[in-house]
Amino acid sequence: MTSSIQVKLPDGSVRELAQGATVQDLAAAIGAGLARAAMASVINGTVRDLRTPLNDGDTVRILTKKDPEALDVLRHSAAHILAQAVQTLWPGTKVATGPSIETGFYYDLDIPNHKLSPDDFPKIEAEMQRIAKEGQLFERFVIPDVEAKIAEFKTTGERYKAEILEKYKDAPESTLYINKDAKTGADIWFDLCEGPHLPDSSWLKAFKILSVAGAYWRGDANNPMLQRVYATAFWEQKDLDAYLHQMEEADKRDHRKLSKEYDLFSIEEEVGSGLILWHPNLATVREELENYWRREHRKRGYDLVYTPHIAKRDLWDTSGHTGFYMENMYTMEIDEQEYIVKPMNCPMHVLIFKGRIRSYRELPLRLSELGTVYRYEKSGTMHGLSRVRGFTQDDAHLFCRIDQIRSEVVEVIRFVDDTLKLFDMSFEVELSTRPEKCIGDIAIWDQAEQALKEALEEYGLTYQINEGDGAFYGPKIDFKLKDAIGRTWQCSTVQLDFNLPERFDLKYTDRDGQAKRPIMIHRAIFGSLERFAGTLIEHYSGAFPAWLAPQQVAILPIADRHVEYAQQVEATLRADMVRAKTDTSNEGIGHKIRQAQLAKVPYMLIIGDKELEAYQVAVRSRSKGDLGAVSLSLFAEQLQAEITTKGKQMVNVPQQVG
Numbered sequence: 001m002t003s004s005i006q007v008k009l010p011d012g013s014v015r016e017l018a019q020g021a022t023v024q025d026l027a028a029a030i031g032a033g034l035a036r037a038a039m040a041s042v043i044n045g046t047v048r049d050l051r052t053p054l055n056d057g058d059t060v061r062i063l064t065k066k067d068p069e070a071l072d073v074l075r076h077s078a079a080h081i082l083a084q085a086v087q088t089l090w091p092g093t094k095v096a097t098g099p100s101i102e103t104g105f106y107y108d109l110d111i112p113n114h115k116l117s118p119d120d121f122p123k124i125e126a127e128m129q130r131i132a133k134e135g136q137l138f139e140r141f142v143i144p145d146v147e148a149k150i151a152e153f154k155t156t157g158e159r160y161k162a163e164i165l166e167k168y169k170d171a172p173e174s175t176l177y178i179n180k181d182a183k184t185g186a187d188i189w190f191d192l193c194e195g196p197h198l199p200d201s202s203w204l205k206a207f208k209i210l211s212v213a214g215a216y217w218r219g220d221a222n223n224p225m226l227q228r229v230y231a232t233a234f235w236e237q238k239d240l241d242a243y244l245h246q247m248e249e250a251d252k253r254d255h256r257k258l259s260k261e262y263d264l265f266s267i268e269e270e271v272g273s274g275l276i277l278w279h280p281n282l283a284t285v286r287e288e289l290e291n292y293w294r295r296e297h298r299k300r301g302y303d304l305v306y307t308p309h310i311a312k313r314d315l316w317d318t319s320g321h322t323g324f325y326m327e328n329m330y331t332m333e334i335d336e337q338e339y340i341v342k343p344m345n346c347p348m349h350v351l352i353f354k355g356r357i358r359s360y361r362e363l364p365l366r367l368s369e370l371g372t373v374y375r376y377e378k379s380g381t382m383h384g385l386s387r388v389r390g391f392t393q394d395d396a397h398l399f400c401r402i403d404q405i406r407s408e409v410v411e412v413i414r415f416v417d418d419t420l421k422l423f424d425m426s427f428e429v430e431l432s433t434r435p436e437k438c439i440g441d442i443a444i445w446d447q448a449e450q451a452l453k454e455a456l457e458e459y460g461l462t463y464q465i466n467e468g469d470g471a472f473y474g475p476k477i478d479f480k481l482k483d484a485i486g487r488t489w490q491c492s493t494v495q496l497d498f499n500l501p502e503r504f505d506l507k508y509t510d511r512d513g514q515a516k517r518p519i520m521i522h523r524a525i526f527g528s529l530e531r532f533a534g535t536l537i538e539h540y541s542g543a544f545p546a547w548l549a550p551q552q553v554a555i556l557p558i559a560d561r562h563v564e565y566a567q568q569v570e571a572t573l574r575a576d577m578v579r580a581k582t583d584t585s586n587e588g589i590g591h592k593i594r595q596a597q598l599a600k601v602p603y604m605l606i607i608g609d610k611e612l613e614a615y616q617v618a619v620r621s622r623s624k625g626d627l628g629a630v631s632l633s634l635f636a637e638q639l640q641a642e643i644t645t646k647g648k649q650m651v652n653v654p655q656q657v658g
Contacts, residue, residue, distance in 0.1 A: 005056035017054065024050040024199075027062050037064040039203060040073045040196050047073065049140060049196045065235045075100035077138060077198040078128075078207055078233040083107045084179060084189040085127035086229070090114055095191055096160040096217060096226055103243075104232025108215055110160070116227050121209040124229075132204040136179040136188055138197035143174045160217065161192055206240040207233040210247075249485050255537035256384040262542050262550075262599070265385065274382045274389030276530055281550035284579065285536070286529055288548050290370060292422075292646075293394055293525070300415060302366040302396060307348035309372065313338040318503055319347040328376045345371035346497075346522060349397040350504045353518075358508040363518065364400035364408055370529070371395050385534030392529045398521040399506070402447055405519060409455035409477070409494055412523050416479050416492045417459075419525050422646050423539065427481045428488060429461050432469035439473055440498035448496050448519070449475045473499030483539040491527035491535065496520070543600040543622065547643045553580040554596035555617075558589045558608040566607045569617060569632055576636055578643075597622060603639065603651065619651060627651065 006014050007026065017025060027038040027050070041048050042061040047069050054060065063070050079098035082105075087093045090111050098107030143149050146169045153162035168174060177197055178190040198204070209231045217223035234240040251257075259265050264282035271277065278286060297304060310332070316322045321329065321343065330341040342348070349367045358365070372392045381387055398408050420427055431452055434445045452475055456463050463477075470476055474496035480488040497520040500506075507515040526532035536544070546552050553573055557566040566582045573580040583592045589606065596604045605617040610629070617635055619627040635651060642650035 005054060005058075007054050007057070008059045010061050020053055022051050022053055023048070023060060023062065026054065026060060030062070034062060034064075038062050039064060039070060039198055042069065047196050049138070050199050051140070052196075071235070072100050073196055073198060074203065074235065075105040075233050076193075076196070077201070078204050078231065079105040079107050080138075080177065080179070080189075080191060080193070080197070081128050081131050081201055081204060082124070082209075082229060082231055083109065083191060084131060085124050086111065087189070088127055089123060094158060094160055097164070098191075104210065104230065106228050106230045108160075108217070108226040108228050110224060110226050116212045116229065118212075124209055125207070128204070128207065131179075132201045135182045135200045135202035137182055137200045138195075139178045139180050140195055140197075141176050141178055141190075143176060146174050149174075164192055204233060206235065206237040207231060208240060208244060246485055246487070250487065250538070253485070253538040253541045254384075255386075255534040258537050258542045259384075264537065267384075272389070273379055274377055274387070276385060276388055276390065282533060282537075284550040285533060285544060285548050289526065289529060289532070292419075293370065296415070296419070297368050297396070300366075300411065302368040305349065305352060305367050305369050307345060307352075307369060307371060308342070309374075310339045310341050311348065313340055315347050315351075316340050319350075319500060320503060321347070330374055330376065341374045342371075343373050343375045345369055345373065345393060345395045346397055346500060346520075347504075349395075350500050350506065350520070353397075353399050354504055354506055358399075358518075360401065360508055360510045360516075363508060364398050364404050366396060366398045368394075368396035385530045385537075388530050391531070394524055394526040394529065396523045398523060399501075399508075399518045400521065401510075401516070402444065402451075402519050405448060405451035405496065405521070406455045406458070408521060409452055410458055412494045412521075413455060413459045413461065413477075415525055420479075420481055420492075423536065425481045425483065425539065427479045427492070429456060429463040430466050430478045430480070431456065431463050432466040432471075432476050432478065434470055434475060435468045435472060437472055438470070439502070444498060445475070448498075452477055452496070471495065471497075473497050481535070483535060484541070489531070489535045491532055492525050493523070493527070495522040497522055544602075545646070545648070546602040546639065547646045549579070549600070549602050551579050551581055551599065551601050552603065552639070552643070553578055554592075554599070554601040554604045555580060555582040556589060556592040556596065556604055556606050557582065557584070558606065562607045562609075562612055565612050566605075569605060569607065572632060573636060576640065578636070578639060593620065605635070621651065 003019055004016050005019055005021065006016050008014055015026060015029060017029065023041040023043070024035070024038065028035040038050055040050060040063040041052065042063065043052060043054070043058050079100060083095045083098055086109055087095065092112050094110040096108035096110065098105060146165060150162050150165050150169065153165065165174060175194060176190050177193045177195060179188045179201070180186065181188055182200060209229060211230045213228050213230070214225050215228035217226055232240070232243060234243065262281060263279050265279055266277045267273065267275065268277060294304065313322065316329070325343060329343050332339050332341070349369070352367060353365060370392050372390065374390045377387060377389050382389070400408050416427070433449050438445065456477070476493060476495035478490060479492035481491055482488055501517050501520050506518055508518055510516045555566045555570050557563045563582070563584055570580045570582045583596070585592065593604060600622060602622050604620040606620060607617060611618055614629070615631070616629045617632050618629045619635055621627055638651045
């Protein structure tokens with residue numbers, strides 16, 4: 001047995017340490033500054049505690065607050081401190097699970113005889129602050145006798161801990177984390193956990209409890225209802241403050257709230273949960289999105305198709321959907337045969353490709369459809385337009401040779417980029433690669449992944465690789481768009497598929513006369529019209545640009561004697577396909593302007609005696625206020641240019657009108 005070990009650092013250098021040395025020891029050996037800043041580590045690709053013993057040959061990266069993995073460790077530890085605080089305040093509380101999530105963390109708690117409310121949050125936060133100041137140590141402990149521990153949990157009424165440990169009792173090792181007194185080493189609190197955690201609780205400084213909701217144990221309605229406390233934590237108070245400000249802004253922009261204010265959509269009990277009624281205002285936005293979508297697809301070499309909403313079960317058996325997606329599908333019986341309401345459009349596009357013999361000269365073949373699909377979602381998961389049971393995908397399927405993947409994906413990226421620029425949105429990119437369980441030839445996978453990488457690099461995009469996170473049937477690229485307040489939304493995607501061409505035995509005749517299998521690419525730009533519309537409502541906070549606005553122009557006569565001319569202006573604009581409406585109410589002009597402003601109408605045309613005499617309109621912009629008087633023809637010309645180019649404000653009234 002050797003008395004020392006060697007570990008490798010990210011820069012390729014090697015450090016020699018004493019046998020049994022921990023990551024903490026390694027940090028101290030590198031330097032006092034790093035020892036103070038270190039909060040966790042990555043050992044052979046896995047995030048671990050600082051107190052983890054190192055082995056000879058380990059590759060080690062020491063984490064500080066600046067590393068992307070660090071925030072997850074902070075929040076995981078904060079979750080334990082939250083649960084400890086609640087158990088201290090309400091003795092008898094049983095804890096279930098408490099993971100970190102993208103925006104913070106939560107803990108599921110069984111609190112007897114008390115229902116948490118926002119009034120309890122300051123009390124819990126104060127107790128968390130007390131625990132944090134104590135600097136309690138997080139110590140990992142391997143359970144030596146799992147069966148004995150399960151029996152102990154059952155005896156003490158810890159049913160949730162018992163069930164969790166029972167589920168994972170065959171794991172190589174089962175662990176819990178104990179919070180210890182930093183001075184005496186006495187045990188204070190513990191929970192089952194794989195870790196990792198912070199060195200001690202004093203690292204937690206900036207945190208906030210956000211909300212509480214009900215959650216069934218293990219998501220099963222037959223199990224007890226627990227109280228799920230949501231919270232978040234950051235390293236610095238300024239980052240927490242920025243996040244809370246973003247949340248306040250997000251709450252103001254919530255598309256469900258704005259829908260009521262601007263009469264955009266509804267979900268009615270008589271129709272059913274997750275099924276959207278598009279009201280005229282949002283239907284207009286959708287119409288413009290669809291018009292743009294169709295024109296752009298024609299320009300970019302796509303063929304538009306239409307497919308039925310239902311199909312025999314045989315189709316879904318062949319595609320494999322009944323094997324892995326049946327619980328999300330709606331079925332019906334027609335003429336003693338089982339039919340399924342389509343959850344996806346792709347099998348039908350496959351059949352269009354397969355409808356006749358295809359030559360390599362026809363490839364790539366790009367089929368696109370605004371296809372409405374239906375999927376069963378649990379009632380607790382639905383959320384306005386963002387998560388629904390019936391939605392329209394802006395679907396396309398590209399059939400190509402393997403050597404065409406790169407160029408096709410480059411054009412899809414260009415399409416996504418061009419589209420999101422229309423809405424002043426940037427995006428982040430993730431490339432998901434081959435999972436452990438996959439179908440298809442590994443050599444083809446390698447070629448396909450390389451083609452996706454080359455396409456991203458050719459377009460000049462930086463991207464994150466999600467190793468092993470691709471679908472079993474092919475790698476994919478996901479585009480996460482950023483809205484006006486910095487939130488990310490998953491919408492656009494491009495995904496390679498080796499599975500359906502195989503299942504449906506798709507072939508084309510290559511230039512050598514041989515039958516070859518095409519590659520299939522699934523692709524969406526908006527993702528779905530419902531989710532994208534919800535995103536736009538929040539992105540613009542209801543103030544749509546002129547080309548999308550349900551009402552583009554409000555015509556506001558000052559007095560009754562101006563109404564006739566106002567209606568002539570409306571008719572002229574409507575003849576030019578401008579969405580204009582005259583306010584003929586008896587209210588004063590100030591009230592009419594306020595109403596149009598509140599309705600987020602891009603332009604107001606105010607008509608009084610001067611405008612009537614000169615056959616002009618006084619233009620007011622939603623964003624810039626009064627612009628002055630101008631001839632109707634000039635205003636209409638400038639407005640049409642703004643609408644046609646889908647640009648920002650282009651109406652620019654001259655200072656002097658002759």
